[in-house]
Amino acid sequence: xxxxxxxxxxPSPTGRMHVGNLRTALYxxxxxxxxxxxxLLRIEDTDQERQVEGAVEIINRTLEKTGLxxxxxxxxxxxxxxxxxxxxxxxxIYMDYAKKLIEKGEAYxxxxxxxxxxxxxxTLTVDGETKEITIYDKHCLHLPKEEIEANLAAGKPxxxxxxxxxxxxxxxxxxxxxxxxxxxxxxxxxxxxKSDGFPTYNFANVVDDHxxxxxxxxxxxxxxxxxxxxxxxxxxxxxxxxxxxxxPLITDEHKKKLSKRSGHSSYEDLVEQGFVDEAIxxxxxxxGWSPEDNEExxxxxxLVKKFDYHKINKSPAVFDMTKLRWLNSEYxxxxxxxxYYERALPEVRKVISKPLDxxxxxxxxxxxxxxxxxxxxxxxxxxxxxEYGVDLYTHKKMKTDTAVSLEILRDLLPRxxxxxDYSLEGLKEYLSAYITETGRKTGQVLWPLRIAxxxxxxxxxxxxxxxxxxxxxxxxxxxxxxxxxxEAAG
RNA sequence: GGCCCCAUGGUCAAGCGGUUAAGACAUCGCCCUUUCACGGCGGUAACUCGGGUUCGAUUCCCGAUGGGGUCACCA
Numbered sequence: 001x002x003x004x005x006x007x008x009x010x011p012s013p014t015g016r017m018h019v020g021n022l023r024t025a026l027y028x029x030x031x032x033x034x035x036x037x038x039x040l041l042r043i044e045d046t047d048q049e050r051q052v053e054g055a056v057e058i059i060n061r062t063l064e065k066t067g068l069x070x071x072x073x074x075x076x077x078x079x080x081x082x083x084x085x086x087x088x089x090x091x092x093i094y095m096d097y098a099k100k101l102i103e104k105g106e107a108y109x110x111x112x113x114x115x116x117x118x119x120x121x122x123t124l125t126v127d128g129e130t131k132e133i134t135i136y137d138k139h140c141l142h143l144p145k146e147e148i149e150a151n152l153a154a155g156k157p158x159x160x161x162x163x164x165x166x167x168x169x170x171x172x173x174x175x176x177x178x179x180x181x182x183x184x185x186x187x188x189x190x191x192x193x194k195s196d197g198f199p200t201y202n203f204a205n206v207v208d209d210h211x212x213x214x215x216x217x218x219x220x221x222x223x224x225x226x227x228x229x230x231x232x233x234x235x236x237x238x239x240x241x242x243x244x245x246x247x248p249l250i251t252d253e254h255k256k257k258l259s260k261r262s263g264h265s266s267y268e269d270l271v272e273q274g275f276v277d278e279a280i281x282x283x284x285x286x287x288g289w290s291p292e293d294n295e296e297x298x299x300x301x302x303l304v305k306k307f308d309y310h311k312i313n314k315s316p317a318v319f320d321m322t323k324l325r326w327l328n329s330e331y332x333x334x335x336x337x338x339x340y341y342e343r344a345l346p347e348v349r350k351v352i353s354k355p356l357d358x359x360x361x362x363x364x365x366x367x368x369x370x371x372x373x374x375x376x377x378x379x380x381x382x383x384x385x386x387e388y389g390v391d392l393y394t395h396k397k398m399k400t401d402t403a404v405s406l407e408i409l410r411d412l413l414p415r416x417x418x419x420x421d422y423s424l425e426g427l428k429e430y431l432s433a434y435i436t437e438t439g440r441k442t443g444q445v446l447w448p449l450r451i452a453x454x455x456x457x458x459x460x461x462x463x464x465x466x467x468x469x470x471x472x473x474x475x476x477x478x479x480x481x482x483x484x485x486x487e488a489a490g
Numbered sequence: 491g492g493c494c495c496c497a498u499g500g501u502c503a504a505g506c507g508g509u510u511a512a513g514a515c516a517u518c519g520c521c522c523u524u525u526c527a528c529g530g531c532g533g534u535a536a537c538u539c540g541g542g543u544u545c546g547a548u549u550c551c552c553g554a555u556g557g558g559g560u561c562a563c564c565a
Binding site for chain 2: 010011012014044046047049050110114117122124125126131132133134135157159177180182183186187188190191193194195196198200201202205220221222223224225226227228246248249251253255256257283286287288289290292294296313314315316317318319320322323324325326327333364365366367368369378395398441442443444445446447449450451454456457458459460461462463464
C-alpha cells in the first residue's frame, strides 16, 4: 500500500465529547498513526441552530489532553487550527459542488414548503413508541425548467436534493462488515444543501473527505444505513471512495447507544469524577478491540504500535464503569508522586483543615482508591475523632475485648507519654519492643491502639501510620479518651 | 413498520472445522497482614435456537429468535 493513510475526526460542536465520540476519534488517530499517516480535525458546524458556545474549545482541549493531536489545518492564532466547515461555506465550496451534481442530473432543486413535507409524513407506532418517517416523493424533480428558473429568479427558498433512482441497488464495502447492498428504492432523496445555503452533514462530509484526501473514513456504526447514499455521491462525482471503517457502537448497560441526551457521561464528566486521562483512553480503546498479546494496560504510544483496525470487533460493547474504575485504580497506583499529589491533595483538603502532613495522608490512600474522590471519606477521622462504641475494642481474632484493651491502653499511656519519637520507625521500634517484652500478640496490642486513635475498625494504614500523622499530642489525647470511654463502660 | 447490523460467562474479549473454549473486570474462597487495601493462589460462570454442509461444527450456509441502529432543512 503506497497510499498515505489520512483519517479525520469530524465532530459537530454541540458540547462535551461523549465516550463514543472519543473512541471514534481515538480509532481514527490510531489507524493513521499506526501507518505513520495523517490525522485531521474537521469541525462540522453546518447547523447554525445547534451551535454551542465554547464547544470547539472543548473538543480541542479534550483532544490535546488525550494526546490525539491533529496534523494539519489552516493557520490560526499562530498555530494549526482545525478545518471548520462554516468557514468553507463562505468560500462557496459546497454550492459549487452541488451545482455540478444538478448539471449531471444527480441532484435537483426542491422548493417544497415545510407544510407540504409535513403532509408527506407518516406516523407509526412500534412497541408503544411513536415514530415519524418521511419519504420524499420527488415532486420537484419533475418541475419544468421554466418554473425552476422562475422560482430561482423570484428568490424562492430552495433546497438541493440528491436524486436517487428507484431502480437498482447500491453496494459499498466496509473493511469490517464487508459488502453491503441495498435497493435504491430504500434510499431517500436526502437534502444536500439547506435553504440557508449551508450543506448538510451528509453532503459536506463527502465533499470534504474527498477534498482533504481522506483515505480511511472512520465513524460510528450508526452511519452504516446512510453509507449507500454517500457511495452514490462519490459515484455521481466520479470520485474514488475511501476505505470505510464503521466502528461498533458503545452502549449503556441496557444496550442503548451512548448519547449525551440520555445523560451518559462525557469525557469531561469522567475527568470530573476523578478518572485519569490515560485510563479513559486506555479503556475506551478496549471497547471493540483487543491486542494480540492480550495486554490490557498500555500507553497511547504502545497503542499506536499495536493497533490493527482489521481486528476491530463488529458487535456493540457495553460501557462498564466497574472495569473503568479498576483500570483507573491501576493508573493511580502507577502515578508519579507529583501527578498523584496534584489530584489527591485537593481531595484531602476537602476534609482536613488541621495542620497535618497532607502528603502522608494522601500516600495512605494511593492503593486504596479507584477514583480520586474516594479519598475523602476514609480519612475524615484524622480531622476529627468520630463517635464510636466500646464494642469496637472487642475483636475475637485479635484476642482482645474491652477489658484487655483497657489494660493495654493504661499500660501504654505513660510509656507513650515518655516516648518522644513519633516517627513511623520510632513508634514501630518502641512498640514492638513493648510487644516482645510483654509477650503479647502484635494484633492484640495494635488493635485497641488503632481503635483509640481512629475510632474505626477499618482505616487506611495501621496504628503506627495514624499516630505518626496525628503526632504525639493528638494521639495521646485520643488514647486518654479511649481509656475514659472504656472505664465509663465498666 | 421498511431497510441495515450484531449474537462466546453478568461485562469486555480470545477463537477463525478437531481446544480440558484463553485472559481481564466483577463475584466467591484461601494466603499474606494490627484493620482496610495492595499483592499472591484457587473456584463458580459462556458458545441463543432449529435446520443443513462435513468424518467432525462455537467456527461455514440458511432460517427463526433476541438485541441494536436508522428512516430530519441533526450530525
